[in-house]
Amino acid sequence: MRRTGTTRRGAFTATGAIAMGAVLAGCGDGSGPREGSAGTDAATADAQALAARTERTLRASSARTSRELLARYEHVVRAYPATVARLSPLRDAVRAHAEALAPDGKESLVFSRTRATDAAAAVKELAVAERRTADAHTATLLTASPELARLLASIAAAGAAHAYLLNELAKETSS
Incomplete structure (x- = not known):
């Protein structure tokens, strides 16, 4: 009876071929722009400036989202003092x-x-x-710097852990 499916040897061979392809694809013939040229320096500076602006925007957006969540916590704690602890x-x-x-963190909380x-x-x-x-926050990962x-x-x-804990706490909480 012949075995079907992927064998360990086949998996290792495929992995090695993929790795070798990635290494070879990264190698160039050196005909690109040389380091230290004015065009490369300007392009690098522009790319760094764009990356910095993008990161500031992503950080501000993510911070705003977290502050909105914090405002919700503040409202619940004020409305239901029994939940404070x-x-x-x-x-x-x-x-x-x-x-x-x-x-x-110069922005103030907007209570909802x-x-x-x-x-x-x-x-x-x-x-x-x-x-x-x-x-x-997970969706923002795709465009964020490392x-x-x-x-x-x-x-x-x-x-995600907080959401789980809050669901469990809701089961235990009485009015």
């Missing part, structure tokens, strides 16, 4: 995320009203907001 650690983490994204009629529903709304914020992408990935992972 359990929400404070999560709220403090969201505040730290916003500060990490925009250290100057909750449609929740009790503490459990308000906490569930926070869980949805955390998930939405984590998804927004350093910013690592920060956003960490914040998104924390947001």
Whole structure:
């Protein structure tokens, strides 16, 4: 009986061929612009300026998203004082995320009203907001620089964990 499917030897051969192709594709004949030429220096400066503007824009947008989430936390804590003890650690983490994204943090919080009629529903709304914020940070990863992408990935992972914890807290919370 003949074996079908991918064998270990075939997988290693394919991986080696792909790696060799990537190495060879990266090699050039040296006919491109030489280092130190004026055209290359100007293009590099333009590319760096564009990258810096893009990163500032991405950071500002992500910080705004985190500040909106922080404002939701503040509103729930003020509306339902019984939730303060359990929400404070999560709220403090969201505040730290916003500060990490925009250290100057000159924008003020814009408070939003909750449609929740009790503490459990308000906490569930926070869980949805955390998930939405984590998804927004994850979507931003595609266009971010490596350093910013690592920060956003960490914040998104924390947001996903917060969403889980908030869903569990909503089950335990009574009005």
